[in-house]
Amino acid sequence: MTTTPASSDAGGLFVERTHLPFVVGAFVIALLGGFSLALALPIDALIKGVSLSWVEHAQVHGHLQAVGFAGFFIVGVSYRISPRFTASPLAHPRLVAPSFYLLGAGVLARFVGQPVANLEPFGALMAASGWLELAGVACFALITLTTISSARLRGDPTALLFSAGAVWFLVAALLNAVWLTELWLDDRTILAGDRGAAILLPLFFGVHLSFIFGVALRTFPVFFAATRSSLRPQQAAIALAQLGLLLATVAAVVDVAAGPRPxxxxxxxxxxxxxxxxxxxxxxxxxxxxxxxxxxxxxxxxTLQLAMVWCVVAAALLIGASISAVGDGRAVEFATFDAVRHVIGLGVVTTAIVGMAQLILPEFAGERLRRPPGAWRGTGLALALAAATALRASARLFEDQLSFEAFHWLMSIAGTLALAVIVILAYYFWRALRGMRDIIQFTEERVRNVAPGRRAPPIDPRS
Ligand code: HEM
Incomplete structure (x- = not known):
């Protein structure tokens, strides 16, 4: 096992910056793909109605958001924080760059390939996207599972959740690769609903929520001055989540492979x-x-508090819909899945990303040292995302009572709010990144100008 630090910069001020390409990638995919499509889809439906191409783009939007935006962010941040949580260096650092290029190529190939998959070579490109992503996820899983292995053996809840997240990412990527290849061989462009659902279950509940709770269990009790609960109950809750997800995923795969839906x-x-x-x-x-x-x-x-509130809302919706489905002797409806996916995708995942990015990324920490952000930024972005989540999910839940136009208008307003939040966050990140370069340059110059054996003079705060 190779265990050397993943990267370092000459300034020595911010040693590991492995997360940076992934975070930048997440912003680029969110701005140019996932969130732009979130806004374009309802507007397109209002202008042209819902067509085959609309459904293809809806699937591309879901994939870009779940694997591109949220996935890239999770991979990058976990490369940064896994070594810190476990006090051991990042394992297999040579696989970091391949994981970035393979995942990036996979997401790009899906974006370009799926909407025109009926024309060659785009069908093949769509199928290749699944295998490229699987290879990228395999690199990520190997790095993560090895880095946190000793903490996992100790039963550390964060390590257990990160490990579960890495394994579920492999499961989702494998199903995605196999079914996209079948789609290409059948000369079709749209994944059947049951297949899409079977891929999205492990992605949302296995990958996104595992990593978010992995960080939350470790950091929130510190932020909120809460007494840390003992290990056993946390391990029991994690085990229950894995059991539930395993049952639901098996049911979804059985539905695809043999039917009828269990x-x-x-x-x-x-x-x-x-x-x-x-x-x-x-x-x-x-x-x-x-x-x-x-x-x-x-x-x-x-932002962190609202992410937890939305998580409780999503959980309550899941429990309520499951009980009522069992009472009626039927499966949980598409509307519930769509609403729950967006409560989690927007309310939990995007909101937590917006909050955690500003609290834990070194770029934003550097910004706080130079110029503390206005209080409006935390509150304003959190409330805008809460409004977007409420509009997106309630439009679906009350679709029967809404006209086609009202339904898509609510979605467009939600999409506008969410895109605006990401644009603002990306702007502040870019500004913080530039500020960080100045700090590194300044430090390098200071170090260079000190004669051997002498100490650097104290820093003038005005500089
Ligand atoms: C306000 C922002 C958003 C809007 C307006 C929006 C809109 C939509 C629409 C119109 C669809 C198609 C639904 C259908 O099939 O009838 C969809 C599907 C989906 N969205 Fe979003 N979305 C938003 C944010 C997000 C976020 C943040 C995520 C995840 C992080 C996400 C993940 C998905 C997924 C996974 C699907 C299912 C795709 C499939 O069928 O394979 N969305 N969204």
Whole structure:
């Protein structure tokens, strides 16, 4: 096993910056793909109605958001924080760059290939996208599982959740690669609904939520000055989530492979996942005041608190829909899945990314040192995302009571709000990145100008 630091810069001020290409990639995909399509889809439906091409683009949007935006961010941040959580260097650092290029090429090939997959070579490109992503995810899983292996053996909840997340990422990527290849061989461009659902279950509940809770269980009790709960109950909640997700994923795969949909198995799995999610939020202390955060960082705590609120809402929707489906002797409806996916995708994942990025990325930490951000940024971005989540999910849940136009208008407003948040965050990230370069240059010059054996003069704060 190779265990040398992944990267270093000459300034020595911010040693590991492995996360940077992934975070920049996540912003680029979100701005040019995922969130732009989120806005374009409802507007296109209002102008032209829903067509085959609309459904292809909806699937591309979902994939860019789940694997491109959220996936890239998760991979980059976990490369940064796994070594810190476990006090051991990042394992297999030579696989970091391949994981970036393979995942990036896979997401790009899907973006370009799927909408025109009926023309060659785009069908082949769409199929190749799945295998490229699988190879990228395999590199990521190997790095993560090895880096955190000792913490996992100790039963550390964060390490257990990161490990589960890496394994579920492999499962989702494998299903995606196999079914995209079948799609290409059948000369079709749209994944059947049951296949899409079977890929998205492990992605949302296995990958996104595992990594978010992995970070939350470790950091939130510190931010919110909550008493850390003992290991056993946290491990039990994690095990319950894995059991529930396993049952629901098996039900979804059986539905694709053999049918009919084993709805009782699916509902039992989703109910267990819902209970486990509510249980996990109880270990974080999110309802307390963020007194341990510096005053300049406290407004960002609202994003973390709202992410937990939305997680409870998604869990309650899952439990309620599963119980009512069992009562009626049927499977959980598409509308519930779509609403829950967006409560999680926007309310939990995007909101947590917006908050955690500003709290834990070194670029934003450097910005806080130079010029503390206005309180509006934490509160404003959190509330805008909450409004977008409420509009996106309620449009779907109350679709029957809405006209076609009202339904898509609500989605367009939600899309505009969400895109605006990402544009603002990307701008501040870019500004923080430029500021960081100045700091590194300044430090390098200071070090260069000091004579051997002498100490550098004290820094003039005005510089
Ligand atoms: C306000 C922002 C958003 C809007 C307006 C929006 C809109 C849409 C629309 C119109 C669809 C198609 C639904 C259908 O098939 O009828 C969709 C599907 C989807 N969206 Fe979003 N979305 C948003 C944000 C997000 C985010 C942040 C994520 C994940 C992080 C996400 C993930 C998905 C997924 C996975 C699908 C399913 C794609 C498939 O069928 O394979 N969306 N979204």
């Amino acid at each position: 709805w009782l198995l699916e509902a039992s799995g989703l109910t267990l996942v819902g209970i486990a999610l509510i249980w996990l939020t109880l270990f974080t202390g999110w309802w307390r005041s963020p007194i341990r955060l510096r005053p300049g960082s406290q407004p960002f705590a609202l």
